Amino acid sequence: MERGGSLKLHLGSAGLAAGLLCLAIVAPAVAAPSNVTVRVEGVADTLVGEGAFTTTTTPVNKRGQGDCSGTSAAGALERATAGDWDGTYNSGFASYSVDRIRSESYDFSNPNGDYWAFWVNGRAATAGVCSVELQEGDSVLFFVDRCFDAQPPDYACKNAPVRPLELTAPRSAQTGTPVVVSVATLDGNGGSSATDGARITGPGLDATTGPDGKATVTFSQPGQVALKATKPGSVRSATETVGVAAPGQPVPQSPSPVARDTAAPVARIRGIRNGQRFKRRKAPRTLRGTVTPDPSGLRAVKLSLTRSAGGRCQLYSPSKERFRRSRCGRRVSFSIGDRQAWSYLLPKRLAKGRYVLDVIAVDKVGNRDKLARGRNRVVFFVR
Numbered sequence: 001m002e003r004g005g006s007l008k009l010h011l012g013s014a015g016l017a018a019g020l021l022c023l024a025i026v027a028p029a030v031a032a033p034s035n036v037t038v039r040v041e042g043v044a045d046t047l048v049g050e051g052a053f054t055t056t057t058t059p060v061n062k063r064g065q066g067d068c069s070g071t072s073a074a075g076a077l078e079r080a081t082a083g084d085w086d087g088t089y090n091s092g093f094a095s096y097s098v099d100r101i102r103s104e105s106y107d108f109s110n111p112n113g114d115y116w117a118f119w120v121n122g123r124a125a126t127a128g129v130c131s132v133e134l135q136e137g138d139s140v141l142f143f144v145d146r147c148f149d150a151q152p153p154d155y156a157c158k159n160a161p162v163r164p165l166e167l168t169a170p171r172s173a174q175t176g177t178p179v180v181v182s183v184a185t186l187d188g189n190g191g192s193s194a195t196d197g198a199r200i201t202g203p204g205l206d207a208t209t210g211p212d213g214k215a216t217v218t219f220s221q222p223g224q225v226a227l228k229a230t231k232p233g234s235v236r237s238a239t240e241t242v243g244v245a246a247p248g249q250p251v252p253q254s255p256s257p258v259a260r261d262t263a264a265p266v267a268r269i270r271g272i273r274n275g276q277r278f279k280r281r282k283a284p285r286t287l288r289g290t291v292t293p294d295p296s297g298l299r300a301v302k303l304s305l306t307r308s309a310g311g312r313c314q315l316y317s318p319s320k321e322r323f324r325r326s327r328c329g330r331r332v333s334f335s336i337g338d339r340q341a342w343s344y345l346l347p348k349r350l351a352k353g354r355y356v357l358d359v360i361a362v363d364k365v366g367n368r369d370k371l372a373r374g375r376n377r378v379v380f381f382v383r
Contacts, residue, residue: 137297
């Protein structure tokens with residue numbers, strides 16, 4: 001993904017203004033089939049629990065309106081619902097608005113402003129369901145939002161947006177021993193905040209979080225205990241399962257144990273060779289590369305870019321979009337997203353100097369790529 005503000009083009013997951021923009025949308029490259037998870041939360045019930053699905057290359061077409069790739073978010077929804085959804089195809093955006101999922105329908109004429117939003121990996125999608133291509137380990141959430149009553153001239157949302165809850169609980173616990181669970185509200189941009197007053201329920205459990213988003217619970221029975229967090233005006237959380245054991249007994253295993261992912265994703269820089277020298281007018285501006293698929297999914301791709309010239313060292317600041325003075329040898333990484341094919345657009349071509357570009361990939365369970373000269377660390381020069 002590139003630097004700069006993202007255009008909201010959800011078509012059923014964004015603002016009405018996006019549908020009125022006259023832009024040429026370039027169809028994304030079709031991805032390979034991937035193992036992903038999909039969850040669909042209706043207003044009153046969970047319509048599709050968080051399940052694992054493998055996308056396919058079979059195109060998706062609702063009522064003969066238009067094709068989407070089977071590896072897109074639309075393809076994942078098709079697999080998760082066995083085709084039990086419908087939408088309206090917009091040829092200008094080459095995507096569907098999602099009007100119905102199973103028993104719940106919300107189209108653009110809905111007087112309450114409700115609509116089907118979708119997020120990927122805890123972030124609001126920035127394109128339509130046909131345009132978002134999924135990769136290994138992605139997590140897709142469809143839910144009913146209430147911000148689609150935007151009116152001209154500013155198209156600003158008049159309703160308070162609905163946001164998903166994220167429940168965090170220990171993987172294991174003992175009966176009779178209190179443990180702390182926490183609930184956060186996701187903001188759609190990768191951030192979250194502690195949630196006060198969220199209700200956490202499960203077999204024999206009912207607790208409410210405090211201002212810090214935390215609650216203490218005690219399990220009375222051993223086994224696999226499923227917990228859920230809810231709060232009025234928010235999207236219920238995914239189910240968190242805790243393996244509870246009696247003191248001195250082994251923790252019960254889940255019915256389908258998944259092998260623990262211990263391997264880090266592997267990042268690679270493309271377009272710049274280690275030791276390469278550029279003339280000033282051909283100096284790099286777009287940094288790009290790839291990351292190998294990861295079964296746990298990517299959490300972040302992080303960059304660090306430093307410059308030295310005339311005996312002084314500088315560090316690139318993404319917030320200021322320029323280099324600033326720094327101690328020589330210092331590295332500070334910043335996240336540019338979670339896509340396997342990554343890119344970052346610099347504000348202008350690089351000036352003369354010696355540069356070190358580092359790229360680190362981190363998966364969702366915390367495995368972190370190591371730096372290797374010539375692969376995800378390159379030293380290059382601009383003269």
